[in-house]
Structure formats: C-alpha cells, structure tokens
Amino acid sequence: MRLRASDLTLAYDRRVVASNLDVSITDGSFTVIVGPNACGKSTLLKALARVLTPQSGAVHLDGRAISSYPSKEVARRLGMLPQSPVVPGGIVVEELVARGRFAHQRLLRQWSPEDEAAVADAMRLTGTEALADRFVDELSGGQRQRVWLAVALAQQTSILLLDEPTTFLDLSHQFEVLDLCADLHEQGRTIVAVLHDLNHACRYATELIVMRDGAVLAQGPPAEVMTAELVERVFAMPCRVMTDPETETPMIVPASRARRRALA
Amino acid sequence: MKAGSKVRAVRYGPVSLRLHPRALAVGAALLLVALAVALVNLTSGDFPLPASDVLRSLVGQGDAGTDFIVLELRLPRVLLTLLVGAALGAGGAVFQSLTRNPLGSPDFVGITVGAATGALVVMLILGGGGVQVATGAVIGCVATSVGIYLLAFRRGAQPFRLVLMGVGVSALLEAFNSYLIYRGRLDEAMAAQVWQIGSVNGRTWTEVTIVGVAVAVLLPIALYYGRQLTMLSLGDEMAVLHGVPVERSRIVLALAAVGLAAGATAAAGPIAFVALAAPPLAARLTRSPGAGILPAAMMGAALLTAGDWAAQHTLPGDDIPVGIITAALGGVYLTWLLIHERRTRG
Numbered sequence: 001m002r003l004r005a006s007d008l009t010l011a012y013d014r015r016v017v018a019s020n021l022d023v024s025i026t027d028g029s030f031t032v033i034v035g036p037n038a039c040g041k042s043t044l045l046k047a048l049a050r051v052l053t054p055q056s057g058a059v060h061l062d063g064r065a066i067s068s069y070p071s072k073e074v075a076r077r078l079g080m081l082p083q084s085p086v087v088p089g090g091i092v093v094e095e096l097v098a099r100g101r102f103a104h105q106r107l108l109r110q111w112s113p114e115d116e117a118a119v120a121d122a123m124r125l126t127g128t129e130a131l132a133d134r135f136v137d138e139l140s141g142g143q144r145q146r147v148w149l150a151v152a153l154a155q156q157t158s159i160l161l162l163d164e165p166t167t168f169l170d171l172s173h174q175f176e177v178l179d180l181c182a183d184l185h186e187q188g189r190t191i192v193a194v195l196h197d198l199n200h201a202c203r204y205a206t207e208l209i210v211m212r213d214g215a216v217l218a219q220g221p222p223a224e225v226m227t228a229e230l231v232e233r234v235f236a237m238p239c240r241v242m243t244d245p246e247t248e249t250p251m252i253v254p255a256s257r258a259r260r261r262a263l264a
Numbered sequence: 265m266k267a268g269s270k271v272r273a274v275r276y277g278p279v280s281l282r283l284h285p286r287a288l289a290v291g292a293a294l295l296l297v298a299l300a301v302a303l304v305n306l307t308s309g310d311f312p313l314p315a316s317d318v319l320r321s322l323v324g325q326g327d328a329g330t331d332f333i334v335l336e337l338r339l340p341r342v343l344l345t346l347l348v349g350a351a352l353g354a355g356g357a358v359f360q361s362l363t364r365n366p367l368g369s370p371d372f373v374g375i376t377v378g379a380a381t382g383a384l385v386v387m388l389i390l391g392g393g394g395v396q397v398a399t400g401a402v403i404g405c406v407a408t409s410v411g412i413y414l415l416a417f418r419r420g421a422q423p424f425r426l427v428l429m430g431v432g433v434s435a436l437l438e439a440f441n442s443y444l445i446y447r448g449r450l451d452e453a454m455a456a457q458v459w460q461i462g463s464v465n466g467r468t469w470t471e472v473t474i475v476g477v478a479v480a481v482l483l484p485i486a487l488y489y490g491r492q493l494t495m496l497s498l499g500d501e502m503a504v505l506h507g508v509p510v511e512r513s514r515i516v517l518a519l520a521a522v523g524l525a526a527g528a529t530a531a532a533g534p535i536a537f538v539a540l541a542a543p544p545l546a547a548r549l550t551r552s553p554g555a556g557i558l559p560a561a562m563m564g565a566a567l568l569t570a571g572d573w574a575a576q577h578t579l580p581g582d583d584i585p586v587g588i589i590t591a592a593l594g595g596v597y598l599t600w601l602l603i604h605e606r607r608t609r610g
Contacts, residue, residue: 051501075507086364086499091553095271098282102495103507107488111273111282155506 002027002190003048003078003159008057010043010214017043018214021057025159030185031192032201035211036235041194042083044211045163048192049080061159075103079157083164085148087137093147094132097122100154122153125180141168149177153184160184162193166200178204202226202249210234226250238263287550287559294546294562298349301569302342306334308576344467345572345586346565347475348528349538350483353546353564354557355524356539358486358517361493361555363423366601369540370525373430376539377437378408379529380460384441387456388448397459398474398530405526408433409518462535462587464572471531478527486520486557493517493555535587537594538564538571544601 001024008021018040025031025048033041046052048059050066059066066074088096100122101115123129126146131139136147145168152160162181166174174197182204185191195201201208202222210218210225212234218225228241237254244251255263274281306318311333320326321334356369363373370376382404386392392400412433416425441460445453486493492513495503503510525539545567546559568586571593575586 046501049505051504070507071504071509072507075505080505082501082505085502088497088553090547090551095553098271099495099498100506102491105491107491108279108281110491111271111275111280113275113280115280116273152505 001025002062003060003192005044005048005054005059006057008044008047008059009055010040010047010052011055012043016055016214021214021216023048023209023216023219025190025192026207028185028188028190029207030181030205031190031207031209032205033192033194033209033211034196034198034201034234039211040214041211042163043214045080045161045192045194046082049078049161050074051080051082072103075155075157077157078159078161079152079155080161081148081152081163081165083167087144089135089137091136092133093128093136093139093150094119094123096136096147097128097150097154100151103155118154118156122150125153125183126150127176142170142173145169146173146177149180158188159190159192162191164194164196166195166197174200198226198231198252199244202251203244203247222250226252284550284552287552287556290546290549291559291562294549294559294566298346298562298566298569301566301573302346305342305345305569305573305576306338308573309333309338340469340472341464341467341572342569343472344464344475344531345569347472347479348464348532348535349542349565349568350561351475351479351524351528351564352535352538352568353542354479354483354486354561355521355528356564357543357546357555357557357560358493358521358524359539360543361497362514362517362521363427364497365423365427366544367540368423368427368430369543370521371534371536371539372434373427374412374432374434374437375405375409375430375522375525376529376534377434377441378411379405379526380441380534381408381437381444383459383530383533384444384456387459388444388452395470398471401530402526405529406522408437409522413518458585459533461585462529462533462590463585464532465583465585467531475527475531478523482520482523482527483557483561486517486524489513489517489520490555490557493557494553497555533585533587535568535590537590537597538567540594541597542567 003025005021005023008018009016010018010021021044023044033044035041043052047054050059061074061078097119101118104115123132126149128146128150131143131147136144139147145165149165165177169177178200181191181193205222207220208222208225209216210230217234218230226241228239231237231239231252238260239252239254242251242253272283272285274283303315303318307313307315313330313333317326317330318334321330326334359370359373360366360368379401382400383397386397386400412426412429416422416429418425445456448456492508495506495508496510496513500510542564543556543560546563547556550556550559571589572586575584575589578584
C-alpha cells in the first residue's frame with residue numbers, strides 16, 4: 001500500500017473529529033469516500049495530503065512517514081484538489097495552472113519543456129484551453145472547478161485526492177469530471193475522491209470507504225459493501241438498493257416520504 | 265482590460281526561466297525614472313549645477329568645489345532616497361502579499377510605529393543620537409514584529425489576524441510614542457517629532473550604509489523566496505499541497521521584509537505611504553500576478569526620489585521633510601483606495 005494512515009487522531013484545536021482511524025488506500029484503485037456531513041471524510045483527506053497534521057498516529061506514503069519527506073517530494077507524488085480554494089485576484093487561468101508545476105521547478109529551472117507540456121495537457125483534459133486568457137475571479141463556479149482540477153493535474157502526481165470535485169457543477173459537467181477521473185484511473189493513477197452522491201460513487205468507484213462519526217464502517221467494492229442496511233445505518237435513511245440499469249452497479253433509491261413516515 | 269501580460273520562457277541548456285516581459289520593461293522604466301529624478305536632485309539646491317558637471321563628478325572627473333557639493337552634500341541624500349524607497353517598496357510588496365491585504369504594509373500593521381518607539385526611547389529616555397537612534401529603531405521594529413507574530417499565532421499565523429493585531433499594537437504604540445514626546449524636554453521633543461515625520465535631510469554616509477546593507481542582504485533573500493510568496497497567495501492549504509514549506513517560507517519572508525522596513529526607518533524615520541502604495545501602483549503597470557517585489561522596489565525608489573524633489577521645491581526656499589509630502593500623497597491614495605474598493609465590491 002503506497003498510502004496508508006494508522007491510528008490517526010484528527011482534530012481542529014480541541015474538537016476531535018476522528019480517533020484510532022486506520023485507512024489503507026489500495027494501489028491503483030479509484031477509491032470513493034462517502035458518509036454524512038461532518039463525518040470526517042474531508043478531514044481524513046486533508047490528513048492524507050498532510051494539509052492537516054494529525055494529533056497522533058501517522059500517514060505513510062511509499063513506506064515512509066509523510067511528515068518526514070521534504071515538502072516538494074510529497075507534492076511530486078501526491079496531489080489534491082481541495083474543497084474551496086482561495087480565488088486569487090488578477091490572475092489568468094493559464095498562469096494559475098502553471099503554478100501547479102511549482103513542485104517540479106527550481107530557481108534556475110522555472111519553465112522547462114516538461115512544464116509547458118504538463119500545463120497544456122492539464123488544460124486540454126479539463127477543457128479549459130478556451131479559458132486560458134480569462135481572469136480566474138471572473139469565471140463561473142463550474143469553470144473555476146475545472147481550472148482548479150487542471151492545477152492539480154499539472155502537478156502530474158500518481159496519487160490524486162479530490163475533495164467533492166463535482167460540487168458547483170451541473171449534471172453533464174459532473175459526469176465530465178467523473179469520466180476524467182475514470183480516465184486518469186485507467187492510465188494507472190490512484191484516485192481518492194470524496195463524493196456526496198452515492199449513485200455516482202457506486203458507478204465510478206472500484207472501492208468504497210463508508211464513514212460515519214470519524215470511523216470507517218465499511219471498505220470494499222461497491223457491489224459488496226453497498227446494502228440498504230448500511231445506508232440506513234450510516235445516513236439514517238431507509239432505502240432500496242437496486243441494480244443500475246446502465247452500469248449494473250448498486251443504485252440507491254431512497255424510501256418515499258410516506259414510507260419513511262410509516263417507518264418512523 | 266486585456267488579460268494579464270504574456271509569459272516568455274527563456275531556455276539555455278538545463279536552465280529555464282519564466283519571464284514577464286512587461287514586468288521587466290516596467291521595472292527598467294521605473295529604475296530609469298528614479299535615476300533621472302535622482303540626477304535632477306543632484307543638480308538642484310542652493311547652488312544649481314549643470315547635469316554635465318554632476319555626471320563628471322560622479323565618474324571622478326569633477327573639480328574640487330563641485331565634488332564637495334555633489335559627493336559630500338547631495339549624493340548621500342540622493343542615494344538614501346533611492347535605497348529607502350526601494351526597501352519600503354520591496355518590504356511593502358512582501359507584507360501585502362503575505363497578509364493578502366492591500367492595507368497589510370509595514371506602516372499600517374504597526375511595524376514602523378514600533379521602530380519609532382525604539383528610536384524615541386533612545387532619543388528621549390536614553391539621550392542617544394545618530395547611530396544609537398538607528399539601532400533603537402531596528403530593535404523596536406524587530407521586537408514589535410515578533411510581538412505581533414506571537415499575538416497573532418494560533419494554529420499558524422493567519423494573515424487577517426496579523427493585520428488586526430498589527431493595527432491594535434500600532435494604536436497602543438502610537439499612544440506610548442505620544443506620551444514619550446509629551447514628557448520630553450522641549451528641544452528633544454521637537455527633534456523627536458521631526459524624526460517621526462521621516463526625512464532624508466542632512467543624512468550622511470552612515471545612514472546610507474545602514475539602509476544599503478539592509479537592501480543588499482535582504483532584497484536578494486526576498487527575491488529568492490518570491491516564487492514561494494506567489495504560491496502562498498493561493499492560500500496555505502494550496503501552498504502545502506504544491507510543496508511549499510509554508511511556515512518556514514513565511515518566517516523568512518516576514519523577517520526579510522521587517523529588516524527592509526527597519527533599515528529604511530532607521531535611516532530616514534518612518535516615511536509614510538511608500539510601502540503602502542508602491543506595490544499596487546507597480547502591479548497596475550506590470551499587470552502581472554504575483555508579488556512583484558522588484559517592480560515594487562523600483563516604484564518605491566521612483567516615488568521617494570520624486571517626493572524628495574517635491575519636498576525641496578514645493579515651498580520656495582524651504583526644504584521640508586519628504587515624509588510630509590508622502591503622507592499627503594498617502595492620504596489621497598488611501599481615499600482613492602477606499603472609494604475604489606467600495607465601488608468594486610458593489
């Protein structure tokens with residue numbers, strides 16, 4: 001396992017979000033983390049990307065504690081799209097995507113041909129070439145999200161973490177981003193995404209991690225872990241699990257208002 | 265407005281540089297303006313001199329009388345103006361970028377007020393002068409900065425807390441400075457008050473050396489960390505993700521900027537406005553994102569030399585401290601900034 005967390009205690013100041021948390025990310029998987037709001041999924045992702053330092057326990061990347069690496073070394077192996085990045089003023093899209101190359105640059109190697117190719121690739125994959133000269137703070141939420149994804153792709157890491165990459169996007173753009181993740185996964189990258197939509201998660205994930213109250217309740221292929229009992233236990237939502245007629249993956253259909261009232 | 269200026273890659277073997285041609289051109293133009301005004305300042309004064317004579321003196325070909333006026337009387341002041349302006353511009357650019365706030369310049373977040381406190385303590389309590397005052401200013405500046413940093417530190421130093429703490433500390437120190445002046449003897453209090461305006465009048469090679477060393481040592485450090493500073497402007501989280509050692513970079517950059525502000529204040533007193541306005545003015549001209557430390561330094565030098573020219577010529581026969589000119593310009597700029605911000609925020 002290249003990326004693994006052991007015995008983590010995660011907290012913001014004194015508010016503990018998770019304790020004794022153990023998670024291993026299967027190499028080459030498209031792992032999707034699901035769970036109700038405030039269950040600690042984003043916090044876990046931050047800890048895996050060493051944006052948040054755990055109060056105890058450790059995250060290991062390629063066999064070494066992630067905290068023991070030089071900062072740039074981690075950034076060349078593992079990238080992340082955070083949930084709501086600060087939008088800087090006065091910067092155009094191409095320039096922002098170019099900043100995604102920081103970890104590969106040095107004082108006297110600021111803009112190698114590889115940098116140029118990586119930025120062009122990232123913009124092509126995310127369909128942001130047409131926005132190249134636009135100011136980032138003038139873009140719509142959906143365009144911005146694709147630009148940030150391009151920034152993360154320009155980093156060219158073999159592990160990519162994404163915190164709710166489909167927020168702000170309409171239905172077709174949501175699937176565009178998920179398809180892109182699936183393509184990246186097929187090319188051999190390990191993808192770890194936090195998603196809210198269980199049906200999206202079941203369609204795209206090779207592996208699900210289901211969390212509640214800072215603990216992992218289940219981990220495995222969607223077809224094995226996604227059951228009506230689990231959804232009800234995790235989300236307090238009675239539902240039926242059927243087979244998605246398009247993809248033959250589990251499909252969650254929440255119980256009707258009347259049935260939920262009858263069950264309550 | 266057309267989108268930001270284009271980037272050009274310059275490659276030679278394994279070396280590749282990412283250059284903003286427009287930013288370079290603006291920097292060079294500002295440097296030329298600063299040097300041209302500096303030359304005008306060398307020619308003007310009680311004994312007007314033709315520019316040719318001044319240039320001859322500068323390259324060691326002048327006669328003794330001109331040499332004395334140019335090299336002994338005027339050159340220290342002119343060099344001081346250039347260096348202090350550059351130090352303030354660069355320090356301001358680093359601070360505004362670190363705090364992500366157009367008001368986050370050293371004169372606003374209390375750092376230069378702290379320098380004044382140090383200088384006033386030396387002048388009014390310890391009875392020192394000259395280099396001792398400069399030393400007091402540097403100590404006051406650094407101590408205040410460390411104090412603000414510690415007060416604002418909570419799970420890392422958040423930019424907005426730094427600005428708020430700075431404004432608060434600034435107000436406290438202003439009160440203390442007023443008290444020091446109030447309790448001082450009349451002649452000392454007068455001298456201290458004049459020092460507080462910020463001036464380049466009657467400065468010698470000693471002051472030039474102080475700010476010169478600060479610029480020579482700290483400006484390259486700030487420039488070296490310029491790329492880290494650019495990444496920090498995307499937010500701490502983004503900077504960490506892209507491999508910036510956040511807290512270390514921030515401390516190095518803040519110390520360099522504090523040192524630049526300290527050197528400038530030690531040499532010329534707390535000159536207002538330059539650190540605040542030079543970076544955004546330079547950024548408007550370069551239209552390039554990022555901190556733009558070098559263009560800001562050039563803009564600072566150009567602004568302060570122009571300000572010093574105005575200080576010598578505004579009132580006939582009276583050489584007023586340049587700090588008065590910059591403070592007046594600063595008021596206009598700040599009013600414009602607040603109106604402009606309100607308009608753009610809707």
